[in-house]
Amino acid sequence: xxxxxxxxxxxxxxxxxxxxxxxxxxxxxxxxxxxxxxxxxxxxxxxxxxxxxxxxxxxxxxxxxxxxxxxxxxxxxxxxxxxxxxxxxxxxxxxxxxxxxxxxxxxxxxxxxxxxxxxxxxxxxxxxxxxxxxxxxxxxxxxxxxxx
Numbered sequence: 518x519x520x521x522x523x524x525x526x527x528x529x530x531x532x533x534x535x536x537x538x539x540x541x542x543x544x545x546x547x548x549x550x551x552x553x554x555x556x557x558x559x560x561x562x563x564x565x566x567x568x569x570x571x572x573x574x575x576x577x578x579x580x581x582x583x584x585x586x587x588x589x590x591x592x593x594x595x596x597x598x599x600x601x602x603x604x605x606x607x608x609x610x611x612x613x614x615x616x617x618x619x620x621x622x623x624x625x626x627x628x629x630x631x632x633x634x635x636x637x638x639x640x641x642x643x644x645x646x647x648x649x650x651x652x653x654x655x656x657x658x659x660x661x662x663x664x665x
Contacts, residue, residue: 590623
C-alpha cells in the first residue's frame with residue numbers, strides 16, 4: 518500500500534533530492550561565500566526539506582498507520598531550519614551537531630522505509646544504503662566535528 522502512495526507522490530521525493538543537489542552545487546561552485554551565507558543556505562535546505570517531508574507524512578494520514586514517522590522527520594527539519602535561520606550567528610560546532618542529528622534521524626527513517634517496502638519494490642537496498650550513509654555521516658560529524 519505504501520508503495521502506491523509513494524508512487525503517486527514520487528515528485529515530492531524527486532523535489533527533495535533536487536533541492537539537496539542544488540544546494541550542493543551552489544556550495545561547491547561558490548566556496549567564497551561567507552559563513553553567514555552558508556548557514557542561511559543550510560537553514561533554507563533544512564526548512565525546504567522539512568516542509569516537503571512534513572507534507573508527505575501528512576498525505577499518508579489515514580492511508581498508513583506510521584504517517585507520523587514521516588511527519589516527525591519533516592517537523593524536525595522544519596524546526597532545525599527555522600532555528601538556523603533565526604540565529605545566523607550560530608556557532609559552527611552547534612551547526613555541525615544539528616546537521617549530524619538530522620543525518621541520523623533521516624538515515625534511520627530511510628532504513629525503516631526500505632525495510633517496510635522491501636516486498637513491494639526492487640532494489641530497496643539502495644534506499645537502505647542511503648540511510649546507512651546518512652547515519653554514518655551523522656556519526657562521523659558527532660565524533661570528529663572539526664576534521665576536514
